[in-house]
Amino acid sequence: MATMNPVAVTFERILVPTDFSEISQRALEYAKVIAKLGNSELLLIHVTPPIDLITPPEAAWVDLSEVQSLHEEQLEQSCAAVRSEGFRTQAISVTGPLYEELLSTVKQYKADLIVLGTHGKRGLERLLLGSDAEAVLRQAHCPVLSVGPAVPHLQDKAWRIREIVCAMTLEPRSAEVVAYAHKLAGLHQAELVLFHVKSSNDVEDEADWVSFEEAFYRYVPEDFGKRSQLRTRVASSPGTSIVDLAKQRGSDLIVMGAHPASSVATHLARGTAAKVVAEAPCPVMTLLQS
Secondary structure, eight states: OOOOOTOOOOOOOEEEEEEEOOOOHHHHHHHHHHHHHHEEEEEEEEOOOOOOOOOOOGGGOOOOOHHHHHHHHHHHHHHHHTTTTTTTEEEEEESOHHHHHHHHHOOOHHHHHEEEEOOOOOGGOOOOHHHHHHHTTTTTTSEEEEEOOTOOOOOOOOOOEEEEEEEEEESSSGGHHHHHHHHHHHHHTTTEEEEEOOTTTOOOOOOHHHHHHHHHHHOOOGGSEEEEEEEGGGGOOOOHHHHHHHHTTTEEEEEEEEOOHHHHHTTTTTOHHHHHHHHHHSEEEEEEOO
16 A cells, blocks of 8 residues: 555645646646645646657648747746636646656655546547546546546536545555544544455355454554444445445535556546546545555
8 A cells, every 4th residue: 555644634735737728727626725725835736748759741841949939928827817806826747658657746846645646548649638538547647537427517616525425345455544444534524435345256244344343453553533433335236336325315525545556557447446537427536545
């Protein structure tokens, strides 16, 4: 499991990638809601792809320095607009592979959260914030909030976290993600619903629950309050996915673990977390699991 404090769910610095598209603008709106709650600083980052040495003839006339200058100007304008709303904002412009630069920036600026938009496409269509988004959520050592294509536009609407659905198994390593979601729900005074992921060959008994609960309470401080009844929070049925459950209940946030993978693997086939992001009716927060 990645090193992180599952009890600290406030964010001092939020990294928001932008390519100036509607998709990234929608993610920024959700980032602003979170930033406002914790007086967080918003780090708006634009990543310019590295120069392709094999340049097609029709693109030979493009002045890359001019394009980069234009993007930097757009980034400054975006920051100025967000700053005018009362947010602390910083513009970051870098050049290189998107996911590598984002992960590097997280370390350099000590970002606590990444909020990114993704179109959730697959195959050859998985460009920019598609496959790169999956590479980030499966390698970043901080929580990643993904705003997928089915997530509604905020515009002037308020996003209030009233219910969180958290995917879990009874493996002890799942306890940290549940503890994080538990604390997040407490912070927002939201209801926590656990979605129990069970494979067809799993045989679970009382010992499994006891082992999981012991692991869970190792992540929750003694003064957090009386122990919650985790088992009463489980809501799942055969054939129901976490996306189905979130749609049925009108949930505001999905929290789940993401398994690490190489960037090559994330550009070939979508993992479970990426599939959820592509279909979820609400933002999805992922935390890296070993």
